Amino acid sequence: MTTIYEVAAHAGVSPATVSRVLNGNRAVNGVMAERVRTSIDELGYRPSQVARSLRTQRSRTIAVIVPDIENPFFTSVVRGTEDEGRGAGLMTVVCNTDNDVERERGYLRLAVDQRMDGVILATDQHDLGEFMTTRGPAVTTVLIDRELDSLRLDAVLVDNVLGAKEATRHLIESGAHRVACITGPANVTTATQRLQGYQEAMREAGIRRDRSLVRHADYHSAGGRSAMAELMAAGRPDGVLVCNNMMTMGALQELSDQGVAVPGDLLLVGFDDEPWAPYWQPPVTTVAQPAREVGRSAIRLLLDRIADADSVPRRILLLPSLQVRASSHPRQRH
């Protein structure tokens, strides 16, 4: 692999001059710069980022650590970080923890070991282990999607309460009287917030609280399915808010198996818009989260934080939007 010295020799200049050309330093004679560029091309030279990082102490690389890369919400977030990062010359590395604490720790360690410029992290782990030192995180970190109040860090969140509230209100206005809610694990903030939004909407509609209409599941399809089965057994609801995309699939399957027509017998709204929500049968009304914007905002917070390590942590709250489709179409009056 050719080095900067070989390029320098080839062009008859010093390595410093090559470095200047490489880094767009204007203080280089035009002719000489051109000669250097020619040598670079002829030799097919590519500067070693490794050497560069060691020297400059910056890697121009950030890690995005997510619990589930198969969840389209997170893939969209990654698109956002790539988009926004590219502009700042930042490369995005995707790390998938599969909700495994040990893998998460491993990736945090990796970010440190690689001396990455930043970490964008979605987790419900309040204890980040050795990664959190007394002087803050070992690598500049921005949280996304889930809140971790215990950590004083920048964060980009979505207004889950509002999203769930609007969705529930929509179900009620569309004619549902017994609206159920399948939310995520009780220890995940997004799940409790969405449940809260549901409860607020119910209260405001003057519907009395009925615990048999609420289920916590695991944010995966199988969990959504059994939760839906339980709800049907506990007393048929005529509307349901399913608080994430994976569980929505499971719930729909269970309803289909039981011969429950959507929206005929039951109105349904899911969470997390995604590429194929419109393609389902029926097309599913969802609370769309601005996933891409989450990624973009996270990069911006990260860059600000790198520029000024000492300012007070910021919290960006983005708004979701209801995408109305067939699964919640108002019931015909009989």
Add this chain to the structure above:
Amino acid sequence: MTTIYEVAAHAGVSPATVSRVLNGNRAVNGVMAERVRTSIDELGYRPSQVARSLRTQRSRTIAVIVPDIENPFFTSVVRGTEDEGRGAGLMTVVCNTDNDVERERGYLRLAVDQRMDGVILATDQHDLGEFMTTRGPAVTTVLIDRELDSLRLDAVLVDNVLGAKEATRHLIESGAHRVACITGPANVTTATQRLQGYQEAMREAGIRRDRSLVRHADYHSAGGRSAMAELMAAGRPDGVLVCNNMMTMGALQELSDQGVAVPGDLLLVGFDDEPWAPYWQPPVTTVAQPAREVGRSAIRLLLDRIADADSVPRRILLLPSLQVRASSHPRQRH
């Protein structure tokens, strides 16, 4: 950030000794090693991979470059490379090209610049630009999913001809007489191979070739949808093989919109098994590709290639398997 020198000073030894402990060099006194480990813990020291890579000329990192990270086939491949790579101490970096030649070039360049140990690449680009030098690829490379005969490289492929052939035969045996095929772009090898498998099965069943039953689309849902619409207009088929997961969604939507019942009016088989295929309405019969195994095999080929740069390129062909579900259930005889 603490360095190896500070650890050495803290433990009262030389940096060389710390390095030896770090790398499990047995030639170090037990007591001393223990003292070093204590210092490492106390200081929270993490060796810089950057400095390590510069010194050893190995990054222990590979790039997996795929055309579409939202396609579950590729996410599964990535899982495979992570699984298998972890064992060898390799870290997987995921790069998403969105089928964009420029982005692909960019990521190949990145692999070079970061002096990565290897690249696992899914592409239909026959020209890899400067990445391919006269002495082979700039970084050790293994191709996956798609064939590139022009490049003499290791590759892990799936027997697409066989998969499509079995699927088509299954459709015919299940009672379809006019079996259509929606395949991918004519310049992508997986698409032509799947089409070929379809054609072979049709020929062997003694069904005469009918070009109006074949459509090329773009491997995305919208393309699958319009292809399905065209097929229905051109003369209703009673069976269809859709050659990738995204297009299957589109085709199903079109059929639903037209009021065509699956499998009642038309039998359907898709390609690429995926997490939610069983959750669709109806659950979809698919040709499941061993995506994870593709990733694992690719890592193995890569490691072999790194160990021996001069052996002849190998080609691993994996077998797909038909997952029979409701969408192709044999028609009741009227």
Add this chain to the structure above:
DNA sequence: ATGAAAGCGCTAACAC
């Protein structure tokens, strides 16, 4: 068994 020292490939003072 341990240490001293060179060097991986680059950048940034500093000198000219």
Add this chain to the structure above:
DNA sequence: GTGTTAGCGCTTTCAT
């Protein structure tokens, strides 16, 4: 405007 040089944090001979 350009060159010389030190040094980023490691690993690895080569001495001892």
